Amino acid sequence: GAVVSQHPSWVICKSGTSVKIECRSLDFQATTMFWYRQFPKQSLMLMATSNEGSKATYEQGVEKDKFLINHASLTLSTLTVTSAHPEDSSFYICSATGQGRYEQYFGPGTRLTVT
Amino acid sequence: DQQVKQNSPSLSVQEGRISILNCDYTNSMFDYFLWYKKYPAEGPTFLISISSIKDKNEDGRFTVFLNKSAKHLSLHIVPSQPGDSAVYFCAASAPPYNQGGKLIFGQGTELSVKP
Numbered sequence: 741g742a743v744v745s746q747h748p749s750w751v752i753c754k755s756g757t758s759v760k761i762e763c764r765s766l767d768f769q770a771t772t773m774f775w776y777r778q779f780p781k782q783s784l785m786l787m788a789t790s791n792e793g794s795k796a797t798y799e800q801g802v803e804k805d806k807f808l809i810n811h812a813s814l815t816l817s818t819l820t821v822t823s824a825h826p827e828d829s830s831f832y833i834c835s836a837t838g839q840g841r842y843e844q845y846f847g848p849g850t851r852l853t854v855t
Numbered sequence: 856d857q858q859v860k861q862n863s864p865s866l867s868v869q870e871g872r873i874s875i876l877n878c879d880y881t882n883s884m885f886d887y888f889l890w891y892k893k894y895p896a897e898g899p900t901f902l903i904s905i906s907s908i909k910d911k912n913e914d915g916r917f918t919v920f921l922n923k924s925a926k927h928l929s930l931h932i933v934p935s936q937p938g939d940s941a942v943y944f945c946a947a948s949a950p951p952y953n954q955g956g957k958l959i960f961g962q963g964t965e966l967s968v969k970p
Contacts, residue, residue, distance in 0.1 A: 844889075
């Protein structure tokens, strides 16, 4: 149980374009989903927290207009990187947790490369 | 301000011996702690957790110890196996949990178990 999927697993896009990453909880209802990014050899940095049906809460320093998060259902959240630039190239990981749960279950991650 | 610290970036252990991974935290409001295992280009996998009301939690070869007065936790793996080689992250969370517990991650410790 507690399986989270992400799509795509990797994507290459040109500078200035937008990219959407999907995060799905496959066997449980995710009341809360989180989005992280990880740079090589570094820790996971939380970008935002999203609860189903409400606006995402962004961490300090994360541009909400650049990283659009939608959590339209209890099994799906999306992260859209708008007007991507090379510095947005990173490994993006989502996680999900269910009602009353402490543990977050992570997706496999998405490698974004902006050329 | 690094609230969760893993001061050892790497650890090498012989197969069959004990692996001890350490983690320190500064925020006294943290009341739930988790350990995750991560392979390159994959999402973290939940291993084991502990609530602040306990000082030990065991699951098979994995045991987590919590010393609240020292703000220190450790993960013991006995016996260590080559398949345990990965990066291990400790994470902590604090109330409120009404919108899902936000996790603060340490920098990770890369464990290498040699046959």
